[in-house]
Amino acid sequence: xxxxxxxxxxxxxxxxxxxxxxxxxxxxxxxxxxxxxxxxxxxxxxxxxxxxxxxxxxxxxxxxxxxxxxxxxxxxxxxxxxxxxxxxxxxxxxxxxxxxxxxxxxxxxxxxxxxxxxxxxxxxxxxxxxxxxxxxxxxxxxxxxxxxxxxxxxxxxxxxxxxxxxxxxxxxx
Numbered sequence: 001x002x003x004x005x006x007x008x009x010x011x012x013x014x015x016x017x018x019x020x021x022x023x024x025x026x027x028x029x030x031x032x033x034x035x036x037x038x039x040x041x042x043x044x045x046x047x048x049x050x051x052x053x054x055x056x057x058x059x060x061x062x063x064x065x066x067x068x069x070x071x072x073x074x075x076x077x078x079x080x081x082x083x084x085x086x087x088x089x090x091x092x093x094x095x096x097x098x099x100x101x102x103x104x105x106x107x108x109x110x111x112x113x114x115x116x117x118x119x120x121x122x123x124x125x126x127x128x129x130x131x132x133x134x135x136x137x138x139x140x141x142x143x144x145x146x147x148x149x150x151x152x153x154x155x156x157x158x159x160x161x162x163x164x165x166x167x168x169x170x171x172x173x
Contacts (some may be wrong), residue, residue: 003110007099009092011115013068019085020107022049037088039103046094050087059086076112081112 003014006156025033030139052060060075064070068089080087088108104110 001104001110002105003102005092005095005100005102007095007097009095012092013064013115014090014113014115015064015083015105015111016088016090016108017083017085017111018088018105018108022086037105037108039105040095042090042094042100043096046091048087048089048091050081050089050170051058052085052087064089074114076114079112082147087111087117 005012005014023033023036026037027033027049029049031041031044031049034042034044034047050060050063055063058075059081060083061080064080065074076104090102
């Protein structure tokens, strides 16, 4: 079976299952081991190989929801919890943004693909008369009050007098 992953793939987690005994090369996610599983060049940092029996009673769906910080209702519980041997989780980033074709090894099956990111559906255009019209222009800047102007003149006068007194002390000293 072949699975096409587009270059713009983002946020997807592909879940594969196998009941065959995996070699140490595959479990350690070496390039040769991953090549054997998928016949593709994948980044092992974005692949998770889980032996279901190692979860000590935790459901695989719970592991995925918790480990990948997903809402529990986004995980396909029935399909994922039916895996008995190994689960292989391939994140979109494993392809490095390159269009990739995964050719599954004998005994490896694709279980499900899902996204931890909720898709946002655009809302309908508002049809109410209240949604039409124009906004009034922003209010004009209020003119400066007489009190503010007087305060500014007094401040400048005090600064000028301070400078004059300082000059006189410096010349006289």
